[in-house]
Amino acid sequence: MRTIRLGAGAGYSGDRIEPAVELAEKGKLDYLVFECLAERTIALAQAARLKDPNAGFDPLLEARMKAVLPACRANGVRIVTNMGAANPISAARATTAIAQQLGLRGLKIAAVTGDDVLGDLKNSDRHLDNGFTVDGLGNRIASANAYLGGASIAQALRDGADVVITGRAADPSLFLGPLIHEFDWAMDDWPLLGRGILVGHLLECAGQVTGGYFADPGYKDVKDLARLGFPIGEVREDGDLIVTKVAGSGGRVTAATVKEQLLYEIHDPARYFQPDVVADFSRVQVEEIGEDRVHVIGASGTPKTGELKVSVGYIDSYVGEGQISYAGPGALERGRLAIEIVRERLALSGVETSELRSDLIGSNALHGENLSLGCQPYEVRVRVIGRTETLAQARRIGEEVETLYTNGPAGGGGAWKSAREVVAVASTLIPEADVRTAVQYFEA
Structure with a gap:
């Protein structure tokens, strides 16, 4: 079966840039994915956009793109990111300008929009999980962004985009989109989509799964954290996954680091709600098959709910x-x-x-x-x-x-x-x- 390689270039907005460059240069990747949005991050980005209509995207977007675009172009690596935050269009324009400055002609950049649903929600009586209604917040409301799935990312890749920039997409969907595109997964093949969500969930926090958040001296020792390498997912067409990293980089990938990330932010492992599928991690198996190589199988999924979370x-x-x-x-x-x-x-x-x-x-x-x-x-x-x-x-x-x-x-x-x-x-x-x-x- 065919296999593709996905690298995690960031796990949050202010993450290190050097590990992403290492992945672009040495990771033998097909895709480099930057996950940079938290719930509060996009609300702050919307506030910035209100002050300046050209602002509202990730403040490190330009630095990251300047650092990785040359190596990605040279090595045939495509980029997927949610650094568009509150303004994917401006982020795409900024990336286009950077590519031109670097002499990377012919680069195609896609901006995925539609997550901003403030206009649809404002003044509605829809209930929030804090006990308020949307209209009850009055003029204090600053943003409302729906969590998009992987379908639009896959569409952009099918249309030949070298860089895909979204706003609020679900974190695992950034990784699922390339899998849907590369393997032509059907949008109602729930087991495969569930496996793709597992791939994204394990990679989305970057250095966490390679030992960063795992490290606890004397109990769980991790070497060379100052040069922590970010993870690579080798994903087979049937959704089987091997988690690894660039040889010689700092950190470690073990069954334990993978299991900790597997449980991260999961309430019910059999019902992990995502825009594309309800993922089921309850039968996942994790096995070390070599140094810094962990095989992960057993995820599945059931039909999506037809509703999207809105932050x-x-x-x-x-x-x-x-x-x-x-x-x-x-x-x-x-x-x-x-x-x-x-x-x-x-x-x-x-x-x-x-x-x-x-x-x-x-x-x-x-x-x-x-x-x-x-x-x-x-x-x-x-x-x-x-x-x-x-x-x-x-x-x-x-x-x-x-x-x-x-x-x-x-x-x-x-x-x-x-x-x-x-x-x-x-x-x-x-x-x-x-x-x-x-x-x-x-x-x-």
């Missing part, structure tokens, strides 16, 4: 934060006094918070007072953070922490403050039939 971004509130450090004898007690002062000051000055949290980093910040060791640390960092309804009130929190410099207790240093808008995310479902996708092409 809705909205302005939730404002957060103000202040930090200051104390060191030396009595640092813990001075930190506690600092927190008491700030809390009392906020009450005296009428700052209203819906949430207010204070921590002594180095003592109780992660697990609270009950699980702290009770020892006296030599140094602590005070953090006070609160949620407010206005930016002005959020700023007061950090300002009160900063005034501890001269208003006690003794020895505070390294004060820092911030105030920011909070973009929150909620989810709902819409009928797949209500989402109209399109593919637009550009040529360098």
Whole structure:
């Protein structure tokens, strides 16, 4: 059976670029896939697009494309990515310009659109998973993006695209699209589609499956993490998968790293809902067949639901934060006094918070007072953070922490403050039939 090789060039928006270059140059790939969108990422991208209609795509798109396009072109590697975020058209135009600058004439770039459903949802009474309705958010709503499947990606590849840029596509569908195209999988062959979703699920977080998130010194040792190699999926026409990486790169691929990624973000392994299929991972088998080579089989699938998840971004509130450090004898007690002062000051000055949290980093910040060791640390960092309804009130929190410099207790240093808008995310479902996708092409 025919086999193709898919490489994972990124697992999130700010991921390293060097491993993707290594894959493009040495991975003997057919496809290099960059998965760069999280729920909150696209809401922030939509906010950027509102300020500038040419913005809203991934901030590292240009750097990534400049780094990998020459090697991909030379080695016949096609690129699939969701770096289009809130603006796939502008991302495609930017990529076209980069290709022209690099002298890569004849490169065909596709932009997949249709995931932006804000116009369809706005002012509707559709319920969200946070208890609100869409219309209940009023003018606080910033974005609404449906999770697209792999069909439009496959269409763009069939039409000869060298680079396919989407907005909000489901993470595994970025990998499923090339498989549908290459192997001519039918869109109702549920077992095959389920296997393709498994491929995407294992590769989508890039360095996680090659030992990055897996590493735990003394328990699960991973070598050369500073040069962590990103994964390659060797996918057979029947959906069987071998997970590997570039020989000599850092990290490791073992049954354990694959199993950890297999369970990542999975609630019911027999019913993993995706736009193209309901995947079934409950009978997956994982076997090491060589150094950094893991064979994965046994996924299946059942018919899709006909509904798509929609990620809705909205302005939730404002957060103000202040930090200051104390060191030396009595640092813990001075930190506690600092927190008491700030809390009392906020009450005296009428700052209203819906949430207010204070921590002594180095003592109780992660697990609270009950699980702290009770020892006296030599140094602590005070953090006070609160949620407010206005930016002005959020700023007061950090300002009160900063005034501890001269208003006690003794020895505070390294004060820092911030105030920011909070973009929150909620989810709902819409009928797949209500989402109209399109593919637009550009040529360098």
